[in-house]
Amino acid sequence: MKTPPPQDVAPATECVVVINCGSSSLKVAVLAARDGRMLLKALAERLGTPDATVAWESGGERGGIPLPGGGHREALQAVADRMENLRPLAVGHRVVHGGEEFSGSVLIDDKVLDAVRRCVPLAPLHNPANLAGIQTARELFPALPQVAVFDTAFHQTLPRAAYLYAVPYDFYADLKVRRYGFHGTSHHYVSLEAARLLGRDPGATSLVTMHLGNGCSACAVRDGRSVDCTMGMTPVEGLVMGTRSGDVDPGLHQYIHDRTGRSLDEITSLLNSQSGLLGLSGLSNDMRTLAEAAASGHGRAALAIEVFCYRLAKAVCGLTAALDRLDALVFTGGIGENSAPVRARAAAHWRVLGVRLDEAANAAHGANTGGVISAPDSRVACLIVPTNEELMIARETLRLVS
Ligand code: ADP
DSSP states (O other): OOOOOOSSOOOOEEEEEEEEEOSSOEEEEEEETTTOOEEEEEEEESTTSTTOEEEEEETTEEEEEEOTTOOHHHHHHHHHTTOTTEEEEEEEEEESOOTTTOSSOEEOOHHHHHHHHHTGGGSTTHHHHHHHHHHHHHHHSTTSOEEEEETTGGGGGOOHHHHOOSSOHHHHHHHOOSOOOSOHHHHHHHHHHHHHHHTOOGGGOEEEEEEESSSEEEEEEETTEEEEESOOSSTTSSSOOSSOOOSOOTTHHHHHHHHHOOOHHHHHHHHHHSOHHHHHHSSOSOHHHHHHHHHTTOHHHHHHHHHHHHHHHHHHHHHGGGOSOOOEEEEEHHHHHHOHHHHHHHHHTTGGGTOOBOHHHHHHOBTTBOEEOBOTTOSSEEEEOOOOHHHHHHHHHHHHHO
8 A cells, every 4th residue: 555645745856056255244035946936044253263153044033043153065064954854956156256257147067166266366356256255056956957147247248438437448458347237136136127117128118227236336237138337346346335435546556655655455344334324434444324323413424425316317327328228227225225315415416317316206215115116207216126036036036057
């Protein structure tokens, strides 16, 4: 006689594991393969130190453990231990720099790993960490296909007029000095969602998307392809960010060096980690803190916000040069989704584009409720689209393994 199958054991949920590996941190998101639902989210920090920890959230419940001295492998193992009743189909990795080697996501094999290694000089902090994440996942999930999704890939469609710097051409030919752009996964996802919101075919939609988080960038998307963006060879170019300066005069380095004796390394660090909103305000890199301080009379917090919004607005106008038409301006990222005053302030600089926000809609929409925030008579639609890079990586991963 056959034994009947057990009635009380639910079948394991098929899922995709998304990994974003930093040098001393590891972010993991596990999404349902069927509908992209977030099943488990984990963050390991201070890896390789006595204070290493891993924390997770799943089904509304939170937990965490200390992991003294633990590295990426121990952290990923701790997350895998939480995955009972989940059946991973594949692993998707966020990889920061794909250089000119990758114009889309790829299934990882040894050749791909070599190419990612060749891009290390372009992202010396990030790519080695991403490679460590891939190595760890290959060891822990040897049977699963692994996919790399690059921050730069979406921008590989930039025309040469947009990606070349006006420096001697040999720097491009010999050293790959050019503009690459970053946040590509977010700009790509948000542009697809914006087209959906507008009821248009993404292949026939012209947009400028603005990813405003700790790092900030804007992107001109014409007919579904990135045609220009504000970040360049490194993520410090372009908009004012939390701690990054964005564009400065290239003569600044020499001047600061001459006047203060600071070295090139010190100036680079100054422009990356002590500038932007933090540098201008002298208070914080966090827009929430600055908004509160400005409201209670902190002059330099107000100044930082003013510069942030003006530079954003000006960069967006510049990006429209890459478009034939402008269907919509799209806000995303922590600031873009949550800060109605920043959106209103930037929009006030776009009168020449015929932009008019609907005040009530601008105040009502946010991270949980993306939607249209422009007035009916605005010549250009303005939207909030909450970004979801994990979902985009999971979709790309499934697309490549199926
Ligand atoms: P990351 O780039 O690290 O993913 P986020 O996208 O989470 O960062 O964005 C972080 C920024 O979003 C911070 O400046 C934070 O102050 C800002 N932010 C989050 N919520 C709000 C809010 N309600 N109002 C204004 N700014 C906000």
